[in-house]
Amino acid sequence: MWQFLSRLFEKQNLIEETNPMKKYLIVGLGNIGEKYENTRHNIGFKVLDFFANKEDLTFETQKLGDITTYKLKGRTFILLKPSTYMNLSGKAILYWLTKEKIPLENLLVITDDLNLPFGSIRVKTKGSDGGHNGLKDTQLQLNTNKYNRFRFGISDAFSQGRQVDYVLGEWTPEESDKLKERLEKSVELIKSFGLAGINNTMNSFNGK
Incomplete structure (x- = not known):
């Protein structure tokens, strides 16, 4: 009886591990290197x-990025920081979606957004790249603009012609003080995406 139950549990665990609907790829866009x-x-x-x-997780450097895995209530969250630099983010995203057999609807891409006030959150299921090179390459590689993205507002508090300096500049002391609460909210959002789905997550977090 114990052997039967053991095999049953092993089979169930295997099903859960290989079920693509319970796996999620969470991609944070950025540039590698200390200066960024x-x-x-x-x-x-x-x-x-x-x-x-x-969550006491450790990233490991693998092909095209740093990876770590988090499990919660039967869901597996694969966290990816591409090592391709921003302009080639889509290459890493496509590779890991394919490798892990994760459906496109289970992808969430985290990016900065100049058009939102600092710390504002907006989750969308599709949209243009808005001039963002990371999203531009993602759309090119995936051959669609219909993928989930979590846009984190960084505001547009820069003078004319200073956009590049602004986005590649560091947070002000005031922004840094407020970031922790915003990052806590961001973690809640990611977990909600896997547990409650994209529509419930949009309803719960957009504008919060």
Whole structure:
């Protein structure tokens, strides 16, 4: 009887592990390297680093990115920080979607957004790249603009012609003070995406 139950549990665990509907790819966009670490453009990396620290996860360098895995209530969250630099983010995303056999609807891409006030959250299921090179390459590689993205507002508080300096600049002391609460909210959003679905997550977090 024990052997039968043991085989049954093993089979159930195998089903859960191989069921693509329970696997999610969470991608934080950013640039590798110490000089980019605390820049606004790297908020995707920052969110995933905060998640990993909070849940005691360790990233490992693998093909096209740093990867770690988090399991919660039967769901597997694969957290990816592409090592391709921002402009080739889609290459890493497509590779890991394919490798892990994750359906497109289970992808969530975290990116900075100049058009939103600092710390604002907006989750969407489709949209243009808005001039963002990471999203531009993602759309090119996936051959669609219909994928889930979590846009984190960094505001547009820069003077004319200074956009690049602004997005590649570091957070102000005031922004840094407010970031922790926003990062906590971001972790809640990611878990909600896997547990409650994209529509419920949009309803619960957009504008919060």
